[in-house]
Structures are given as structure tokens and as C-alpha cells.
Amino acid sequence: xxxxxxxxxxxxxxxxxxxxxxxxxxxxxALADDIAQDALVRxxxxxxxxxxxxxxxxxxxRIAYNCYIDHCRKxxxxxxxxxxxxxxxxxxxxxxxxxxxxxxQALERIPEKEKAAIALFYxxxxxxxxxxxxxxxPQGTVKYQLSMGRNHLKQYIQL
Amino acid sequence: xxxxEEFLRENKPVVKDDPTFILEAQRRMEAVxxxxxxxxxxxxxxxxxxxxxxxxxxxxxxxxxxxxxxYPLDANTVGQGILDSIRQFLTTWKQHLLLPVALLAIALSLxxxxxxxxxxxx
Numbered sequence: 619x620x621x622x623x624x625x626x627x628x629x630x631x632x633x634x635x636x637x638x639x640x641x642x643x644x645x646x647x648a649l650a651d652d653i654a655q656d657a658l659v660r661x662x663x664x665x666x667x668x669x670x671x672x673x674x675x676x677x678x679x680r681i682a683y684n685c686y687i688d689h690c691r692k693x694x695x696x697x698x699x700x701x702x703x704x705x706x707x708x709x710x711x712x713x714x715x716x717x718x719x720x721x722x723q724a725l726e727r728i729p730e731k732e733k734a735a736i737a738l739f740y741x742x743x744x745x746x747x748x749x750x751x752x753x754x755x756p757q758g759t760v761k762y763q764l765s766m767g768r769n770h771l772k773q774y775i776q777l
Numbered sequence: 778x779x780x781x782e783e784f785l786r787e788n789k790p791v792v793k794d795d796p797t798f799i800l801e802a803q804r805r806m807e808a809v810x811x812x813x814x815x816x817x818x819x820x821x822x823x824x825x826x827x828x829x830x831x832x833x834x835x836x837x838x839x840x841x842x843x844x845x846x847x848y849p850l851d852a853n854t855v856g857q858g859i860l861d862s863i864r865q866f867l868t869t870w871k872q873h874l875l876l877p878v879a880l881l882a883i884a885l886s887l888x889x890x891x892x893x894x895x896x897x898x899x
Contacts, residue, residue, distance in 0.1 A: 621806055629799055633792055640790045651798060658802045662809055717788050740785035768781050777780045 619665040627674050628658060634675065634742050635682055641737035642686050642730075645722035653689055657682035672751055679744075679752045683734055690730065724774035732767030735760055 635657070639650035661668075661681045668677055725733050734753055738744040750757045867874070 621803075621810070624806070625799065625803060628802060632798060632802075636792045636798070637790050640792060645790070647793065651795070654798075655801060655805060659805050659809060662806050714788075717784075718790070721785075721788050721790075736785065740782070741789045768778055771785070772778070772781050775781065775784060777784060 619668065621662075624662055624665055628661075628678070631675050631678055635678060638679060638737050638742055639682060639686060641722075641725060641741055642683075642733060644726040645718065649689075653685050654682060657685040660685060673748070676748050676751050679738070679742075680754070683752055686734075687730070720775055724771050727774050728767055728770040731755070732763050732770060735763040736767040736771070739764055 632654070636647075636650055636654050639653050639657075640647055643650040643653070657678070661678055664681070668674070725736070728736075731753065735749055738749045738752060739746075744752070746757050746760050749760045753760065753763075755763075
């Protein structure tokens with residue numbers, strides 16, 4: 619795959635990819651973009667192995683998710699806190715801002731797999747089959763993670 | 778459960794438009810290309826060095842064989858002569874040789890230790 623072709627494919631996928639990672643990183647846009655850049659480099663290096671058997675976006679999201687998991691393994695759990703989950707500007711005290719804050723804080727409290735399944739299903743409108751390929755788990759497990767994720771989020775989000 | 782699903786669908790995280798994102802990705806890809814080219818170049822040099830070494834080895838082997846055929850020597854006489862000269866050299870210089878050998882052993886152990894330390898940092 620040429621660099622131009624790769625860039626054109628990435629251009630189309632950059633927004634969903636960054637949004638997915640933003641949800642995983644609890645609203646930390648800088649961290650999400652850093653992981654996205656790492657994922658793009660990894661994807662570019664491995665682009666020769668992309669045979670087109672799955673969608674490019676599925677393949678890219680899988681690499682991004684693996685990068686995120688690698689990042690989580692590197693960062694010690696005590697280095698992050700729920701207060702750091704949202705870095706919204708102080709001026710954004712609107713209702714929407716509050717909802718995002720609530721959402722990110724709730725997402726930070728649920729397990730990684732549930733968070734990823736929720737983000738892919740509700741924010742990226744991916745099918746169960748695609749999520750199964752991205753997260754490398756059976757479709758039944760994806761449904762279970764979604765169900766558990768919804769139940770957990772219900773406890774943390776005031777509607 | 779419907780409420781939470783609606784909440785999630787209505788509150789998708791918003792990504793700020795960042796034109797530098799793709800430019801940064803392109804810059805990193807250029808860097809990857811640079812590294813790839815350098816690795817290829819080094820691999821090519823390595824292959825070339827290997828071929829040159831093989832050719833030189835072959836040439837020297839041919840020359841040595843030719844000399845051996847052209848100027849045959851009595852192996853026993855030559856071998857005995859060399860062994861005698863080595864024995865004489867060691868007997869004469871054994872006290873002076875001890876120091877360089879010890880220094881060489883220390884230097885070698887230091888090099889090996891530093892090599893291990895530098896590998897462990899990556």
C-alpha cells in the first residue's frame with residue numbers, strides 16, 4: 619500500500635478513530651491523539667500485511683485498541699484518577715459539558731472491554747460482528763460486554 | 778435501559794477538528810520511510826561485505842593452494858621449526874607476556890559487561 623493511499627484511507631477514518639480513543643481515554647484529547655498517532659505508525663508499518671479481508675476501518679480500530687491496551691499496561695493504575703478523566707475548559711459549564719463530564723467519568727469507572735464495546739457500538743455505530751473482530755472476542759461475548767457495560771453505566775449516570 | 782442507550786447515542790464524544798493531525802501522521806510516516814530506507818541500505822552493505830569477504834576468501838584459498846602446489850615443502854620440517862620457534866619465544870618472553878594477557882582479559886570482561894548493561898536498558 620502506498621503512502622498516499624494509506625493517507626487517503628486514514629483521512630476518512632481519522633475522526634471516528636480519534637473519537638473512539640477519546641472515549642477510551644476518558645475525554646483526554648491529547649492522550650487520545652497521541653495513541654492515535656502511534657496506532658497510525660503501527661498500521662503504516664504493518665500495511666503490507668493488510669490483505670483487504672476485512673474493512674480497513676476494522677483493521678485500523680483493532681490496532682488502535684491494541685495501542686490503547688499497551689498504553690494502559692505501561693501506565694500504573696495509581697497514576698490516573700477519576701478527577702483527571704475530563705479536561706474540559708472551565709468556561710464550558712453548559713448542560714452539554716456537564717453531560718460529557720458525567721459520561722467520561724462513568725466510562726472511566728467501567729472495565730476496558732465494556733468501555734470499548736460501548737464506544738464502538740454507540741459512538742461509532744459498529745455492528746456486533748465488527749466489534750467482535752476489533753476486540754478479538756466472540757460475538758456472544760461482545761453482547762455480554764455491552765449488556766454489562768450498560769448496566770454499569772446506568773449506575774453511574776444520572777438521567 | 779432505553780434511556781441509557783439514548784443518552785449514549787445523543788452524547789457521542791465530540792472531536793475537535795485538527796488539521797495538524799494528518800500532517801503529523803504524514804511526518805511520522807516520512808520518518809518511518811527514512812528508517813526503512815536506512816535499514817535497507819545497511820542490509821545491502823552487509824550483503825555486499827559478505828560477498829566481498831567470500832570472494833577474498835576464495836581468492837586467497839586459490840592463491841594458497843597454488844603456492845602449495847608450486848612450492849611443495851616438507852610438512853614435518855616446517856611444523857617442527859614453527860613449534861620450536863614458538864616454544865623459544867614463550868620461554869624468553871613469558872614474564873612480559875603475562876601483563877598484556879591480563880590487561881586483555883580485563884578489557885574483554887569490561888566490554889562484555891557494558892554490552893550487557895546497554896542491552897538491558899532497551
